[in-house]
Amino acid sequence: MKITDDSPPVLSALDRPNSYIGRSVPRPNLHRLTQGRGQYVSDVTLPRMAHVAFVRSPHAHARIVGIKADAAKKSPGVIAVVTGAELAKVMTPWVGVLTHLKGLKSAPQAPIAVDVACWQGEAVCAVVARSRAEAEDACELVEVNYQELPAVTDPETALDAKTPVIHSSLGDNLCFERKLDFGAVDKAFTNSDAVVETTFMFGRHTGVTTEPRSIVADWNEGDRRMTVYQGTQAPHMMQDLFAKHLGIATDQVRVLTKDVGGSFGIKVHTYADEMATVALSKLLKRPVKFVADRIESFITDIHARDHRVKARIGVTKDGVITAFEIDDLTGIGPYSVYPRTSGIEANQVVNLTGGPYTCPNYRAQARVVFTNKNVMCQYRAVGHPIAVAVTEGLVEMAAAKISMDPLELRRRNLIADDAYPCGSASGLKFEKLSHHESLAHLDSMMNYAGLRAEQKKLRAQGIYRGVGFASFIEVTNPSAAFYGVGGARITSQDGATVKLDSQGAVIVHSGVTEQGQGAEAVLAQCVATSFGVTIDKVRVVTGDTDNTPYGGGTWASRAAGIGGEAAWQAGKALRGNVLAVAGAMLQAKPEDLDIRNGIVVDKAKGTERLALDELARVAYFRPDTLPPGFQAELMATRHYVPRAWPFAFTNGIQASYLEVDTDTGFVKLLKHWCVEDCGTIINPQLVDEQIRGGVVQGIGAALFEQCLYDERGQMLNGNMADYLVPMAAEMPDIECGHVVSPTADSELGAKGAGEAGTAGAPACVMNAINDALRPLGAQPLTDMPFTPGKILRALGKV
């Protein structure tokens, strides 16, 4: 293990001649994006393409009594007006459950509501027209007669006997419940010197991808195939679902994903309006395009994090954490989202809370209830920001209570770096983590002692600065344990096909997808290194179910660790195949040869023997000159799935330094640090940029972002002027550091890095605010986002 900073050369057994592993290679697809020559789904146009707009329920809960569409059908440009009942003949409904989340239940959901609309924004009618503008004009002419029903909007009372049941077939409003009880929790609290108890609130927020969800579906009646251009993270999963619910075979569906304008988990789910677009294309036998506008994004893109967690921690006066106990309640909207379900976030919260610490006494309860608000589901760092904020908030409150430095309390309780393999109280299995080394690195990187001295000095001048920390663990590289075992047709394995072209270049086809995180650069680095060419000779193709190996796509920080390993292995396999050809041509033993910089060389001396373009020329155009019976195979495919561990856990620690204006309640972020351990670092720049982007997304949750609803289930701020997101002026510079503990489950040893920033940032911003305000006697703030109003209330100024 070694500590590395921003641009480290981390070379190991992976260090082949001209290795690209551990190098900050620029991404190959950036040129077209900086020139505005990307191709996002919103850019796609096809011959005879029509546009769909949806009439959406203005009520949180309402019976659809009748729909009058005569005027809309006569509106200029209108091709069809289609109701839920009509579309139900083309596409079957779905139910978002997983069998390994025991007891999880949900109701069938249709592409367009048939009898009852269950949230403000659910589509109740589709209008297809020659242009989007004409479709929207006609939507205004559709008359829907609603009978408003009582809306369930408060998770706290959703299970009360007097609260209406949203789906009567389910019996109650409980979607999922889980309880854990390990160790001797009651005894541990009794034996504690101090117990801190509080309630954490997490604002419901959403992804706000810059490109809204977009889809173009093209049913070709001639070849009976559905081609879907979709900004999705999981093309093969969507292929499977489109086929299943249209009642056709998967090979009749092709999903194409080119450039995607941001995903973050928003674009890995089944959306009713996207399913409706596909069904409408089949119904109308022509291409149909749907691009969500911003209000549609706010009321239909999945929301996340609306959790209330009652929590307590016990600690001895010499700083031993004795117990954690949490009670999590979350309202997930009227449906569990298909096919990943809306039980996962709460499940993660109970799995991850307390995860970095040795404390064996842990009790947790999670209840997931239905409400008449927009659906919630997995968004970047699923559950982690909640579990980390609860755990780390409690840890820093406990430290304050026993007057111990918060880093010292962590040093006394974090799992020791030499204790692995081991597990958590909740049953998670850890292969190798580095909490203490990460903490030590952070301590020196941020000059902690210096900051404390500065803080003390400034307090005397009436300037209130705070330092806050968050240790964390992150789930990455998921095996089939995440979804497959629960019956979902979501693959955890991934594949890569690598072929040598006729001039000696290498083409890689991979099942993972590029959302901007740099997956294509990482795949190119892996293949260039394991095969033996310079990276400019590698071209990567992703996002096409007709032409890539079957794969899961990009989610749960899996693209580099799983897709990268498959690419690495495929490159090695192709090297073996190419050296067999070279051996035949050179009358040498393949094992005495290697490929370096695109040239076949003597392995021992490095003497150049044969260029790849010459080898390809002979293999493709003069195979008659190869030995009789010898067949060149210049294409190789390999797949990879983690088997030894259900998940490759990563770890890290973040710190925030900020200043609170005690007159206005405004928070100024001064600096942010993150040290994390994602195993082998394939591309240091891309890892750091994942961290930085993730941290800022987490800061948004801590300070700005919340989908505000009234008691009738109306979203009050569904636009970007009222829903605040982090912009450049308010964000701090973020310093990244690394510890490297590779996973032994793969040859590369890479774990995921996509969600660590988002996992830890809200917790350490919260802790820093509370650290700043503690000398003023403010009650700790635990209700995200921490708006100026909440801060002033905590200070007793309003």
Add this chain to the structure above:
Amino acid sequence: MNDINLDISLAVNGETVVERVEPRTTLVDFLRDGLGLTGSHVGCEHGVCGACTVRVNGEIVRGCLMLAVQCDGATVETIEGLSDSGEIADLQTAFEQRNALQCGYCTPGMIAAAQDLLQRAKETKSVPSRDAIREHLSGNYCRCTGYQAIVDAVEAVAIARAGAPK
């Protein structure tokens, strides 16, 4: 509605364009749907996110807050034109080297806004501070990068341009 459509004539990336448009058509929809200039992106459609930022008569504007009919007689420059002319080549290179974009959806607007700042800095013969760069770009939303890489790239170009021989 056809009876109220209007003819407009404008220069887009140096080419004269004569088109008949509906009065309600925004500039960005006209550029994308009418002219196929898909480098300008639609993000929020109410002037907050900056993804549709283009240059009209030398000033950056929100393509979603301006109507196409308002551009009759105007000179419009989009990311495609700015790229072809080479005017922003150094910014593009810096963005690529610093990985100052991930999904790239905000990038054309972000680069247009950055170029506006750098042109103003050139007039005053100054190099904008990091805070000034952050302030100027704070009308352009990026969900991916966290902004630091963008600030780094713009700062590097600002310094390079200030030091470059005239």
